[in-house]
Amino acid sequence: MSPSTPESHDDGLTPRRWLAGLASRERRLLRLAVLCGVVVGLATMVQMGLLAWIVSALLTSGATLDELSWAFASAMGVIGVRAMAQWGYEVTAQEASLRIRQAARREVLGHLEALGPVRLAGRHSAGLGGQLVEQVEALDGYFARFLPQLRLAVVLPLTILVIVAWLDWLVAILLLLSMPLIPVFMALVGMGAERLNREQFAAVTRLAGHFLDRVRGITTLQLFNCTESATDEVYARADDYRRRSMRTLRLAFLSSAVLEFFASVAIAMLAIYIGFGLLGYIAFGPAPKLTLFSGLTILLLAPEFFQPLRTLSQHYHDRAAALGAADGLVALLSEPLPEHVGERSDQRNTDLAIAVGLVGVSVRHPGRGDVLGPLDLEVAAGETVALIGPSGAGKSTLLQLIAGFIDSETGQVYVDTGNGFAWMDQRPFLVQGSIADNLRLAAPYASDAQLLAALERAGLRELLASLPEGLQTSLGERGAGLSGGQAQRVALARIFLSPAPLVLLDEPTASLDEVSEAFVIEGLKSLAEEGRTLVIATHHPALMVMAGCVVRLSQGRIVTEQSA
Amino acid sequence: MMREHYRQQTEGLHGAAWRELGSELLPWLRRLGRRRQRLLVGAMLLALTLGAAIGLLALSGWFITATAMTGTLLAAGVVARLDIYVPGGGIRFFAVTRTVSRYFERLYNHDTVLRLLADLRGGMFRVLAGLDAQVLSRRRASEWLNRLTADIDTLDSLYLRLLAPPAVALLAILVVTVLLGSFAPLTGGVVGLALLVLWVWLVVGQAWLGMDASRRRVATLDRLRGHLIEHLMGLGELRAYGSLSSHRQAILGEEDTLYRDQRYLGRVSALGNTLVGLGVGLAMLLALWLAALAYRGENLSGPLMVMMPLAVLALNEAFAALPVAFTQLGATRAAARRLNALERSSSAIIEADTPRAMNDDGIEWRLEAVSLHYPEALTPALDRVSMSLAPQERLALLGASGAGKSSVAMLLTRLLDPDQGRVTLHGVDLRELSLEAVRSRIGYLTQGTELFHDSIAANLRLACPHADDAELWRVLEMVELADWVEQLPRQLDTPVGEGGRQLSGGQARRLGLARILLHDAPIVILDEPFTGLDRSLARRISRRLDTWLSGKTVLFLLHQLDEERDASLGIQRALTLIQGRLEP
Structure with missing residues (x-):
C-alpha cells in the first residue's frame, strides 16, 4: 500500500555490507576527495623538503637570503596549493556524506512505512524518530572522514617511505618495521571499541526513550510524590551512560595513544640516529652519507609518515559509531515486511x-x-x-x-x-x-x-x-x-x-x-x-x-x- | 551561498550581540566552575601534551643541526665538542611525555564532561518536576526529548571544545613567542603577532560566520525529529488517506533545510582548517626568514635558527581543533538559551519554606472565588468558582470536557496554583502546606492514564513502592485484570509498552485505577473512571469501588450522571460546571 516499497533485503544484510553499499553510491565524490587528500600530502612533503633545503643552503653552503628568495617564493606557492587542496578535500568528502545520509534516511523511512502502524506500535516512536535522525547523522564521520582517510593512510606513508629510502635506506627499513605493527594493534583495539560502541548506541536510544517516557508522565510522578526518586533515576541513567561511554573511550583513545607513541618514539630515535650519524659516530650503513639536508628532511617527514595513521585512528571511533548506528538501522531494515500468509x-x-x-x-x-x-x-x-x-x-x-x-x-x-x-x-x-x-x-x-x-x-x-x-x-x-x-x-x-x-x-x-x-x-x-x-x-x-x-x-x- | 550568509551575518553581530552571548553562556560557565579543579587539571594535561610536542620537534631540529655543524668541524679536523646526552635525554623525555599525557588528558577530560552531563541532566529533570501542569501539558511532546538530552549534550562542547583548546592554543603562542623572542626578539615579536591574528580569526571569525546557521541547526533537527515521530505515529491515518507521500515530502523538505545549513557550516570549517594550514605555514616561513636574517647578521646560531620554524610548525596541533568548534558555537548558544528559558520559567510550583502541619481528622476542602486563566486560551478556565467538599462526602462535579473539571482537580492537588482566590484545606491555604503532605493524601485518577514504559508491577508500585506482590494481585483482582495478567507469560513483569500501548484502552484504564486503589489515600479524585469499559464491567467495578471508598472523601469528575452505572457509587451531591462557572 506504501507508494515506494523498498526492495526486499537479502537475509545476510550486515551493517558492514550496508555501509559499503551506501559508499558505492557516491564512489566518484569519495575518489575525488582522496585525490585532493593526496595532493595535500604531496604538498606537505615538498614544503618540508624546501624547508630543509633552505636551512642546509644557509648553514652549509653559506647562501645569502637573496639567493634563496626563489626557494621562499616556491615554499609560499606550495603552501598555497596545499591550502586549496585541503579545502577541496573537506568540501568533497562532506558532500558525499550528505548525499549518502539522505539516501540512508529515505531507505529506512521507506521500510518503516512498509512495516505499517501495528508492527511499530510496540516501539517507542521517539526512539525510532531518534534513530532516523541521530543514527543516520552518526554515519557522517564514517563517510566524510574515515573512508577517505583510510585510502590516504595507505598512499601517503608509502610515498614518504620511498622518499626516505632514497635519502637513507636504513631509516626506511626502521619505518617499514614499525608499520605492520600499527594496523595489527589498531585492529585489536578497534574490534573491542566497535562492540562497546554498539552497546553505547543501544544505551543512548534507551536513555532517550526513558527520558521522554518520564517527562510525559511527569504529572503522575508529581501526584505520587515520585519526582525525587525519578530525578535520581534520571541521574543514575545518565551516570550509567557516562560509565558506558568511558569504557568505549578508554579503548578508543588507546588506539590513538599507540600511534602517538610510535610517532613520538620514532621522531626521538631518528633524531638521535641522525645526530650521531652527522657527528660521524655511526660508521656502518648509509649513516656516514647523511647531510644536514637529508637528515632534516627525514626528521620533518617522520611525523608526516605517522600523521595519516594518527588521523585515521582519531576517526576510528567515527567508524565504530557508524557501525553501531548501522547496526541499529540494519536491525530495522531486517525487520521482515508483512508476509502475506493469508x-x-x-x-x-x-x-x-x-x-x-x-x-x-x-x-x-x-x-x-x-x-x-x-x-x-x-x-x-x-x-x-x-x-x-x-x-x-x-x-x-x-x-x-x-x-x-x-x-x-x-x-x-x-x-x-x-x-x-x-x-x-x-x-x-x-x-x-x-x-x-x-x-x-x-x-x-x-x-x-x-x-x-x-x-x-x-x-x-x-x-x-x-x-x-x-x-x-x-x-x-x-x-x-x-x-x-x-x-x-x-x-x-x-x-x-x-x-x-x-x-x-x-x-x-x-x-x-x-x-x-x-x-x-x-x-x-x-x-x-x-x-x-x-x-x-x-x-x-x-x-x-x-x-x-x-x-x-x-x-x-x-x-x-x-x-x- | 557563502556570500548570502555573510550578508545576513553583517546585520546582527555587534558589541551588544557579543555581550548577549556572554550572558547566555555565563550561567553554564558558573556551573562548570563548580568543578574548577578537574577543569584546571584537564587544561594542564592539555598544555603539557602540546608543550611536549613543540619541545620534541624544536629540540630535534636543534640537535640535528648542531650535530651536523659539529660534524663538519670534526671532519675538517677542528677540535669541537658537543654535549649529546642532555639533548638526547630531552628528546626522549618529550616523546614519552607527549604520549602519556595525551592519553590521560583525553580520558580525564571526557570523564569530566560526562560527569557534568549527568549533573545537568538530573538538574534539568528536577526543574521540570517542579513546573506546574500548565507548562508541562503544553510542552509534553518530542521537543522535550531534544531539549533535555541534545541540548545538554551540546553544552558539553563548552569546556572541552570551546574553553580549554583556545586557552591552551593561546598559551602555546605565548610559549613560542617567548622561546623565539629570548633568542631573537624581533622574530619572536613578529611571529607571535601573526599567530595571534590567526588565533583571533579562528575564535571570533569562525564563530561569526557560523553563528546563524549553527544556531538554526538544532531547531531544524528538532523539527525533523518531530515530523518523523509524527509520521510514524500517524502511519495508520496517513496510509488510510493516501497522504503518506505528501507528508513524507514535508519531512524531506525539512531535511533539505538541515543539509543546506550543514553544507554551509562544513564549508566554513573547511575555510578555518585551510587558514590554519596557510597561517601556520606562512608563519613558519616568516620565522625562518627572520631567523635567517639574524643568523646572517651573526646574532643567532645555526641550530637556534632551525629550532624557530620548527617550533612554529608544531603549533598546527594547537590550532587544529579550533575551526570546527567555533564554527558550531551557535549551536551551543542556542542550547544554552533554551535551557536558560526553561530554568527561569515562572510557572514553578513553589514549596512553602516552613510548611504548616496538617490536621488529618476530617479534612475539608474549599475553593474560595478561584479564577484561573491559561495563557493561550481565549476564555478563563475557571471564573470565580467557590465550592467545598466536606469530610467523607462524595461529590460529583459534572460538565463537558473543557468545562474546567480537571482544572479544579489540578488546583486541589497543587499541580496548578490559582491566578486569583485561594484553595484551602481545613482553612489553610494549600500553598502554606508541604507539597508532599498534600499529594500523599490524595489519589487522583487523571483523565488520561499515564503509564510508563515499564512492567505492570513497576507501574503499580509508583503508588506504593513497598507493596508486595500479593497486594498488587489484590488490586488487580478488584479491577478484574488479575485473570488476564495471570495468563501472560511474564505475569506482573510484562512490559506495558510506550504509554501503555501494548494494552487496550480499557486495560490501561483499569491498571490506572488499580494504581489508585494501591495508593489508598483518604481523599480520592476520579476523573471518568470507567472510560473505555463496557457497561457490565463498569457496574461490577463500581460496586467494589463503593466498598473501598467508604470512609474516604471523594470527588468524581463526570460528563454527566448515568443512573445505571453510577447508582452504586453513592454520590451525595452534584455540581455542574459550564465553561468555567458553577451552575447556580
Whole structure:
C-alpha cells in the first residue's frame, strides 16, 4: 500500500555490507576527495623538503637570503596549493556524506512505512524518530572522514617511505618495521571499541526513550510524590551512560595513544640516529652519507609518515559509531515486511456489493497467542457494522486487520479499498501545522469552502469563528491547543472530506464530552446515509442502535451476529 | 551561498550581540566552575601534551643541526665538542611525555564532561518536576526529548571544545613567542603577532560566520525529529488517506533545510582548517626568514635558527581543533538559551519554606472565588468558582470536557496554583502546606492514564513502592485484570509498552485505577473512571469501588450522571460546571 516499497533485503544484510553499499553510491565524490587528500600530502612533503633545503643552503653552503628568495617564493606557492587542496578535500568528502545520509534516511523511512502502524506500535516512536535522525547523522564521520582517510593512510606513508629510502635506506627499513605493527594493534583495539560502541548506541536510544517516557508522565510522578526518586533515576541513567561511554573511550583513545607513541618514539630515535650519524659516530650503513639536508628532511617527514595513521585512528571511533548506528538501522531494515500468509485482495474482482469479506482469518501476537479468530465476517457495501464485546476481546485487532495494518495468519481477506479508507481511533492523529493542513491530509485539493463545510458538519463552526486566524490557526504537536473532543471532531471533519467509501472507527466516542459525542454520532449517521460502509468498534449504545449489524466478540471470536 | 550568509551575518553581530552571548553562556560557565579543579587539571594535561610536542620537534631540529655543524668541524679536523646526552635525554623525555599525557588528558577530560552531563541532566529533570501542569501539558511532546538530552549534550562542547583548546592554543603562542623572542626578539615579536591574528580569526571569525546557521541547526533537527515521530505515529491515518507521500515530502523538505545549513557550516570549517594550514605555514616561513636574517647578521646560531620554524610548525596541533568548534558555537548558544528559558520559567510550583502541619481528622476542602486563566486560551478556565467538599462526602462535579473539571482537580492537588482566590484545606491555604503532605493524601485518577514504559508491577508500585506482590494481585483482582495478567507469560513483569500501548484502552484504564486503589489515600479524585469499559464491567467495578471508598472523601469528575452505572457509587451531591462557572 506504501507508494515506494523498498526492495526486499537479502537475509545476510550486515551493517558492514550496508555501509559499503551506501559508499558505492557516491564512489566518484569519495575518489575525488582522496585525490585532493593526496595532493595535500604531496604538498606537505615538498614544503618540508624546501624547508630543509633552505636551512642546509644557509648553514652549509653559506647562501645569502637573496639567493634563496626563489626557494621562499616556491615554499609560499606550495603552501598555497596545499591550502586549496585541503579545502577541496573537506568540501568533497562532506558532500558525499550528505548525499549518502539522505539516501540512508529515505531507505529506512521507506521500510518503516512498509512495516505499517501495528508492527511499530510496540516501539517507542521517539526512539525510532531518534534513530532516523541521530543514527543516520552518526554515519557522517564514517563517510566524510574515515573512508577517505583510510585510502590516504595507505598512499601517503608509502610515498614518504620511498622518499626516505632514497635519502637513507636504513631509516626506511626502521619505518617499514614499525608499520605492520600499527594496523595489527589498531585492529585489536578497534574490534573491542566497535562492540562497546554498539552497546553505547543501544544505551543512548534507551536513555532517550526513558527520558521522554518520564517527562510525559511527569504529572503522575508529581501526584505520587515520585519526582525525587525519578530525578535520581534520571541521574543514575545518565551516570550509567557516562560509565558506558568511558569504557568505549578508554579503548578508543588507546588506539590513538599507540600511534602517538610510535610517532613520538620514532621522531626521538631518528633524531638521535641522525645526530650521531652527522657527528660521524655511526660508521656502518648509509649513516656516514647523511647531510644536514637529508637528515632534516627525514626528521620533518617522520611525523608526516605517522600523521595519516594518527588521523585515521582519531576517526576510528567515527567508524565504530557508524557501525553501531548501522547496526541499529540494519536491525530495522531486517525487520521482515508483512508476509502475506493469508490471502488479501484489494481489487474489485468479486461481488461489487461486498465491502469487506473475511474467511477463516486469525491473528496472533508474539508472546500472547491467538488474539483473534479464526473467524468469518462479511460486510456489505453501505452497511454499518458495530463490533462490541469486553475490552481485550479483539475488536481493535479486527479493525487493524481490515485496514491492512496487520495480516491474517490464515484464510482470506477481501477489502474494497479502491478509493482508500478512512480511519479514526481514540487518539485522533493531528500533525503540527494549521487546521487546514490537518484536514487536507485526507483531501489535498479541497478548497477552503469545503474545509469550512466539513468543520461545520463536525460542529466546529463556533470554535473556528473564535479563532482570529481561522483555518490557518496552527496546532501544536499532536493537536496541542484543542481539547480532546475538539481534536476528535477535527478528525471527524477529515472523514467528511475524504472520498473513502469504507470508514473504520475504533471507539470513536470514548472519553468525549456530551457535545462532541453528539456531533460524532450525528456525523457517523450522516456518513452512513451517504452510503459509506462503517465498521465501528464501540461500547456506545447509540452507535449500536444505528448499526445494521451488531457483532459481539469475546476472546477473539465472534459470539453472536445480530442483524437489525 | 557563502556570500548570502555573510550578508545576513553583517546585520546582527555587534558589541551588544557579543555581550548577549556572554550572558547566555555565563550561567553554564558558573556551573562548570563548580568543578574548577578537574577543569584546571584537564587544561594542564592539555598544555603539557602540546608543550611536549613543540619541545620534541624544536629540540630535534636543534640537535640535528648542531650535530651536523659539529660534524663538519670534526671532519675538517677542528677540535669541537658537543654535549649529546642532555639533548638526547630531552628528546626522549618529550616523546614519552607527549604520549602519556595525551592519553590521560583525553580520558580525564571526557570523564569530566560526562560527569557534568549527568549533573545537568538530573538538574534539568528536577526543574521540570517542579513546573506546574500548565507548562508541562503544553510542552509534553518530542521537543522535550531534544531539549533535555541534545541540548545538554551540546553544552558539553563548552569546556572541552570551546574553553580549554583556545586557552591552551593561546598559551602555546605565548610559549613560542617567548622561546623565539629570548633568542631573537624581533622574530619572536613578529611571529607571535601573526599567530595571534590567526588565533583571533579562528575564535571570533569562525564563530561569526557560523553563528546563524549553527544556531538554526538544532531547531531544524528538532523539527525533523518531530515530523518523523509524527509520521510514524500517524502511519495508520496517513496510509488510510493516501497522504503518506505528501507528508513524507514535508519531512524531506525539512531535511533539505538541515543539509543546506550543514553544507554551509562544513564549508566554513573547511575555510578555518585551510587558514590554519596557510597561517601556520606562512608563519613558519616568516620565522625562518627572520631567523635567517639574524643568523646572517651573526646574532643567532645555526641550530637556534632551525629550532624557530620548527617550533612554529608544531603549533598546527594547537590550532587544529579550533575551526570546527567555533564554527558550531551557535549551536551551543542556542542550547544554552533554551535551557536558560526553561530554568527561569515562572510557572514553578513553589514549596512553602516552613510548611504548616496538617490536621488529618476530617479534612475539608474549599475553593474560595478561584479564577484561573491559561495563557493561550481565549476564555478563563475557571471564573470565580467557590465550592467545598466536606469530610467523607462524595461529590460529583459534572460538565463537558473543557468545562474546567480537571482544572479544579489540578488546583486541589497543587499541580496548578490559582491566578486569583485561594484553595484551602481545613482553612489553610494549600500553598502554606508541604507539597508532599498534600499529594500523599490524595489519589487522583487523571483523565488520561499515564503509564510508563515499564512492567505492570513497576507501574503499580509508583503508588506504593513497598507493596508486595500479593497486594498488587489484590488490586488487580478488584479491577478484574488479575485473570488476564495471570495468563501472560511474564505475569506482573510484562512490559506495558510506550504509554501503555501494548494494552487496550480499557486495560490501561483499569491498571490506572488499580494504581489508585494501591495508593489508598483518604481523599480520592476520579476523573471518568470507567472510560473505555463496557457497561457490565463498569457496574461490577463500581460496586467494589463503593466498598473501598467508604470512609474516604471523594470527588468524581463526570460528563454527566448515568443512573445505571453510577447508582452504586453513592454520590451525595452534584455540581455542574459550564465553561468555567458553577451552575447556580
